[in-house]
Amino acid sequence: MYKILEKKEIAMRNIWYKVHAPHIAKKVKPGQFVIVRAFENGERIPLTPVMWDKEEGWIGLVVFTRGKTTLRINTELKEGDSFLNIAGPLGNPAPMEKFGKILAIGLYTGVVEVFPIAKAWQELGNEVHTLHVTFEPMVILKDELEKAVFKHTVETVSIDPNKSFPENMKNVTARAKEKVREMIENLKPDLVFMVGPVGDQKAIFEVVKEYNIPMEVDLHPIMVDGTGMCGACRVHINGEVKFACVDGPSFDAYTVNWDELIARSGYYRDLEMKAMQLYMEKLQAQGGAQ
Amino acid sequence: MMVKRKIIKERIPTPERPVEERLKGFMEVNLGYTFELAVQEAQRCLQCPYEYAPCIKGCPVHIDIPGFIAKLVEYKDEPDRAVKEALRVIWACNTLPATTGRVCPQEDQCEMNCVMGKVGDKVNIGKLERFVADYAREKGIDDELLGEMLPEIEKKEQRVAVIGAGPAGLTCAAELAKDGYHVTVFEALHKPGGVLVYGIPEFRLPNEVVEKELEKLKRLGVEIKVDHIVGKTVTIEELLNRYDAVFIGSGAGTPRLINAPGVNLNGIYTANEFLTRINLMNAYRFPEYDTPIKVGEKVIVIGAGNTAMDAARTARRLGAEVTIAYRRGEEDVTAREEEVEHAKEEGVKFEFFLNPIEFIGDESGRVKAVKFMKMRALEEKDAKGKRKIEPTGETVILEADTVVIAIGKTANRLIVNTPGLEVEGGVIKVDENLMTSIPGVFAGGDAIRGEATVILAMGDGRKAAKAIHEYLQKKAKESA
Numbered sequence: 143m144y145k146i147l148e149k150k151e152i153a154m155r156n157i158w159y160k161v162h163a164p165h166i167a168k169k170v171k172p173g174q175f176v177i178v179r180a181f182e183n184g185e186r187i188p189l190t191p192v193m194w195d196k197e198e199g200w201i202g203l204v205v206f207t208r209g210k211t212t213l214r215i216n217t218e219l220k221e222g223d224s225f226l227n228i229a230g231p232l233g234n235p236a237p238m239e240k241f242g243k244i245l246a247i248g249l250y251t252g253v254v255e256v257f258p259i260a261k262a263w264q265e266l267g268n269e270v271h272t273l274h275v276t277f278e279p280m281v282i283l284k285d286e287l288e289k290a291v292f293k294h295t296v297e298t299v300s301i302d303p304n305k306s307f308p309e310n311m312k313n314v315t316a317r318a319k320e321k322v323r324e325m326i327e328n329l330k331p332d333l334v335f336m337v338g339p340v341g342d343q344k345a346i347f348e349v350v351k352e353y354n355i356p357m358e359v360d361l362h363p364i365m366v367d368g369t370g371m372c373g374a375c376r377v378h379i380n381g382e383v384k385f386a387c388v389d390g391p392s393f394d395a396y397t398v399n400w401d402e403l404i405a406r407s408g409y410y411r412d413l414e415m416k417a418m419q420l421y422m423e424k425l426q427a428q429g430g431a432q
Numbered sequence: 433m434m435v436k437r438k439i440i441k442e443r444i445p446t447p448e449r450p451v452e453e454r455l456k457g458f459m460e461v462n463l464g465y466t467f468e469l470a471v472q473e474a475q476r477c478l479q480c481p482y483e484y485a486p487c488i489k490g491c492p493v494h495i496d497i498p499g500f501i502a503k504l505v506e507y508k509d510e511p512d513r514a515v516k517e518a519l520r521v522i523w524a525c526n527t528l529p530a531t532t533g534r535v536c537p538q539e540d541q542c543e544m545n546c547v548m549g550k551v552g553d554k555v556n557i558g559k560l561e562r563f564v565a566d567y568a569r570e571k572g573i574d575d576e577l578l579g580e581m582l583p584e585i586e587k588k589e590q591r592v593a594v595i596g597a598g599p600a601g602l603t604c605a606a607e608l609a610k611d612g613y614h615v616t617v618f619e620a621l622h623k624p625g626g627v628l629v630y631g632i633p634e635f636r637l638p639n640e641v642v643e644k645e646l647e648k649l650k651r652l653g654v655e656i657k658v659d660h661i662v663g664k665t666v667t668i669e670e671l672l673n674r675y676d677a678v679f680i681g682s683g684a685g686t687p688r689l690i691n692a693p694g695v696n697l698n699g700i701y702t703a704n705e706f707l708t709r710i711n712l713m714n715a716y717r718f719p720e721y722d723t724p725i726k727v728g729e730k731v732i733v734i735g736a737g738n739t740a741m742d743a744a745r746t747a748r749r750l751g752a753e754v755t756i757a758y759r760r761g762e763e764d765v766t767a768r769e770e771e772v773e774h775a776k777e778e779g780v781k782f783e784f785f786l787n788p789i790e791f792i793g794d795e796s797g798r799v800k801a802v803k804f805m806k807m808r809a810l811e812e813k814d815a816k817g818k819r820k821i822e823p824t825g826e827t828v829i830l831e832a833d834t835v836v837i838a839i840g841k842t843a844n845r846l847i848v849n850t851p852g853l854e855v856e857g858g859v860i861k862v863d864e865n866l867m868t869s870i871p872g873v874f875a876g877g878d879a880i881r882g883e884a885t886v887i888l889a890m891g892d893g894r895k896a897a898k899a900i901h902e903y904l905q906k907k908a909k910e911s912a
């Protein structure tokens with residue numbers, strides 16, 4: 143049981159948790175993730191510690207409401223409650239090298255994963271430029287990134303209430319593509335790194351590829367155990383099957399079989415929708431979400 | 433004058449749930465003996481002397497089988513006492529009898545050489561062991577016995593770390609705790625039990641049985657730390673600084689995949705993922721449980737071991753039409769006979785001499801068929817004594833919307849990558865005392881064998897516990 147020391151809404155649908163987890167705080171390195179199970183009948187989901195304190199024994203997680211489990215966490219868990227299980231740290235740490243000039247891109251809550259890596263790269267002597275593209279009310283970690291890296295840029299897209307969420311998301315993708323192109327032209331980075339939805343990763347990669355700049359991506363396939371024992375998170379990398387949880391999550395964007403990964407990531411969409419739907423109905427019956 | 437014993441040739445059968453009822457859920461298929469039936473079966477045992485009894489030799493943890501069976505007969509008028517005395521005998525060698533009584537391949541072990549087999553059916557040792565454990569658990573007799581045993585344990589100062597809460601680790605932990613050591617088990621998943629909770633389905637081994645059995649370990653003083661991935665959360669080197677010895681029982685958890693085009697199509701699961709979703713995460717009860725699973729109408733399971741049978745029977749319970757495709761012939765099947773029989777009763781179809789060469793998908797990236805090469809058997813045998821096979825050149829396509837790959841597993845990669853730990857053929861190298869290349873670090877179970885059985889892992893756990901005990905006694909003497 144891992145006690146929630148602090149819980150607060152830091153932006154729309156983005157909830158910050160400071161959680162007591164000394165076994166992870168002691169060991170976690172930028173690029174690594176954890177697997178969280180919040181409820182007795184719950185599923186295991188991967189999340190990324192955004193910051194941590196070894197001495198005090200806590201990790202910080204940002205949970206973006208995107209489906210049943212995340213909504214349920216954000217609705218039901220209060221400060222003082224506990225996560226049932228947090229396993230980790232998992233995956234390989236991001237490579238800590240002097241690459242030179244780095245453009246690190248985070249879409250939506252993906253910036254949570256970018257933060258610790260970008261910060262460490264900057265501390266190592268790289269010139270790190272971070273770019274956060276998201277909806278206006280979802281900007282997070284702005285002050286923290288401004289302090290941590292050479293230059294932090296926030297690009298926001300407003301939400302058109304007359305359009306569906308997926309339609310709105312297309313605007314984020316388009317803006318991110320434009321902005322990345324512009325920044326690549328200006329900065330001529332030695333490395334591009336990106337975290338975000340897999341479709342957007344592919345779209346941004348297509349842009350970066352035109353400039354032939356090395357690009358690393360943190361992949362987010364479906365995971366169950368996160369320790370290499372099931373292969374749910376398998377991806378083809380250079381034609382070889384790799385398990386993202388033990389071989390990744392970071393991979394060379396030029397080696398990823400993107401279409402396969404996109405198809406795999408959407409496999410449970412109908413059941414995810416169903417679970418969310420039923421939960422929303424339950425919440426409504428109880429008098430609505432808080 | 434010697435009393436002449438009447439030989440009962442035929443085994444007393446154990447009742448089973450009818451097929452139609454079984455397919456409706458995940459309830460245990462075999463219902464086990466009642467006390468009366470158990471006593472009748474116990475009376476069939478010829479009571480071979482301890483030094484000679486071939487059944488004891490066949491048991492990897494050497495339970496005094498005639499010894500515990502005799503207690504059932506001796507106290508047949510006092511069921512509680514009979515079970516308590518029988519359990520006392522079993523516990524001396526095996527702390528997880530409810531589990532082993534259910535999942536051991538007795539026909540290849542204790543029952544293989546049973547003398548009764550020469551005149552009739554072999555004694556049903558597994559079901560008797562299971563009966564003792566189940567009856568004791570239901571009546572709280574196991575708690576009573578544990579209460580009597582606990583004060584007799586002489587606590588020692590030394591501490592042992594056990595990696596992995598599967599059959600090997602749990603057995604090692606229990607034995608060391610009985611010797612008085614402080615034992616801490618490190619488990620990566622959120623529940624202890626290893627393959628007993630994520631792999632073997634409830635219809636063969638109910639999770640509740642495992643949970644109750646594990647509570648006994650906690651009462652013995654064994655501490656279990658879940659969510660701890662050795663190699664990530666803590667390293668073996670760090671454990672060696674905090675503990676006097678380490679046992680690695682991390683199993684063979686990495687699934688083997690088929691190197692064929694389309695293997696990452698949607699709908700293709702490894703057996704580990706499929707069974708973990710069902711058993712550990714209760715995905716068959718989605719949306720009451722949050723973990724989803726998708727099983728279509730036509731499922732192909734590739735492989736013919738126990739894992740393949742478990743996956744196939746699980747898929748049947750989710751309403752699918754299931755075919756097991758195996759690259760060898762019927763006589764080469766490695767699963768237990770009982771499991772194959774159950775699978776057949778439940779309507780699982782078998783196709784032999786088919787080796788997958790391609791997975792065919794639809795435009796959405798979901799599997800829709802599997803292309804197989806037809807194989808044929810040769811006279812020549814391979815290193816494992818199985819007939820060699822070769823492709824015929826002829827192919828066949830079978831439709832499937834779900835495929836489960838159950839062709840085996842290799843050792844856990846996170847452990848195998850420990851610096852200084854010698855590994856051979858993907859498994860950890862050990863000496864005759866199960867000590868690894870790192871002094872003070874022992875290993876057993878699938879981590880040293882590759883994929884084997886629950887009871888062999890338990891045998892290793894027990895053997896390693898003895899070796900650790902000797903190692904620690906020597907170490908204590910040297911430092912004194």
